Amino acid sequence: MATSSSRPYQGKTRYGAPNHEGRIWLFMRLTGLVMFITVVFHLLYMHMAVGVENITFDNIDARWSGPAGVFWRLFDASLLFIGMAHGMNGVRFSINDYVHNKILNFLLTAAVYGLGLFLILLGSLAIVLGAGGLGNLFQRLTG
Amino acid sequence: MAALVASIYRGISYRGAEGQWAWILHRASGLGIVLFLYMHIVSIFIAAIGPGPYAWVHATLYTSPPAKVLEVFLLFGVLYHAFNGMRIIIIDFFPALGKYQRTIVRIELVLVVVVLVPAAIITLRGIF
Ligand code: HEM
Numbered sequence: 001m002a003t004s005s006s007r008p009y010q011g012k013t014r015y016g017a018p019n020h021e022g023r024i025w026l027f028m029r030l031t032g033l034v035m036f037i038t039v040v041f042h043l044l045y046m047h048m049a050v051g052v053e054n055i056t057f058d059n060i061d062a063r064w065s066g067p068a069g070v071f072w073r074l075f076d077a078s079l080l081f082i083g084m085a086h087g088m089n090g091v092r093f094s095i096n097d098y099v100h101n102k103i104l105n106f107l108l109t110a111a112v113y114g115l116g117l118f119l120i121l122l123g124s125l126a127i128v129l130g131a132g133g134l135g136n137l138f139q140r141l142t143g
Numbered sequence: 144m145a146a147l148v149a150s151i152y153r154g155i156s157y158r159g160a161e162g163q164w165a166w167i168l169h170r171a172s173g174l175g176i177v178l179f180l181y182m183h184i185v186s187i188f189i190a191a192i193g194p195g196p197y198a199w200v201h202a203t204l205y206t207s208p209p210a211k212v213l214e215v216f217l218l219f220g221v222l223y224h225a226f227n228g229m230r231i232i233i234i235d236f237f238p239a240l241g242k243y244q245r246t247i248v249r250i251e252l253v254l255v256v257v258v259l260v261p262a263a264i265i266t267l268r269g270i271f
Binding site: 126136 | 147191194195206266
């Protein structure tokens with residue numbers, strides 16, 4: 001950084017090391033690169049090759065079972081975690097651009113992150129317990 | 144609220160041509176995908192309970208005719224956001240490409256349409 005008066009890219013400290021927003025800037029790009037592969041594959045495979053009509057309960061059960069099931073569960077978990085992390089941060093960008101009231105900004109951001117964490121929990125439960133796993137757990141708990 | 148309206152108005156009235164429209168669509172598609180993802184996670188959680196709830200979710204939220212039409216909007220949103228995101232990443236890491244910005248946006252839009260059209264036909268095939 002030669003001068004302090006014009007700094008179009010604010011992602012670095014004046015010594016060149018990325019600051020917090022700079023790391024987030026990089027995070028959005030790295031998660032974007034990963035998702036360009038995984039999300040496009042998810043669309044081509046689930047929506048085009050298999051077809052949404054054919055994704056039945058038994059289809060999911062089979063896909064999530066056996067050794068290949070471990071791969072599919074990890075793949076689906078990566079979509080869940082990376083998509084939510086990238087998406088929640090993207091929502092935060094919009095909140096920061098449009099909501100300048102500090103208190104409202106904080107409350108909205110907290111609400112979005114709270115909802116995000118809750119949904120990540122729901123999604124993880126479904127992936128870990130598997131197709132029908134939640135119902136079975138329910139039955140065992142209620143006798 | 145007034146500030147919100149004013150800043151959205153400023154966003155769409157600023158004559159930034161390709162880059163400005165590309166950015167607005169990137170933001171709108173990103174937020175739209177987030178909303179879909181919320182619904183997607185909740186519905187999968189319900190479907191994972193057992194075959195009964197699964198069948199209901201599958202029939203109403205994913206394969207009913209209105210759902211198939213909305214799916215085409217989702218495909219457009221995801222494809223646009225993915226390709227435009229790649230454009231942003233590529234130009235950020237190779238700033239010299241910035242002077243071909245307009246051409247790159249046009250190439251990107253062609254790619255989106257080339258993938259979207261067959262995808263939309265496959266998606267809507269079942270309901271006609
Ligand atoms: C498929 C591959 C994807 C790529 C290549 C990608 C790329 C990007 C990039 C480069 C940005 C700009 C970040 C910045 O301004 O620093 C961004 C923003 C954003 N992305 Fe993605 N993304 C992808 C998928 C997704 C998904 C699946 C979601 C939803 C869960 C999403 C939601 C958002 C949101 C809400 C923003 C903020 C938009 C804004 O600030 O105007 N993206 N994305």
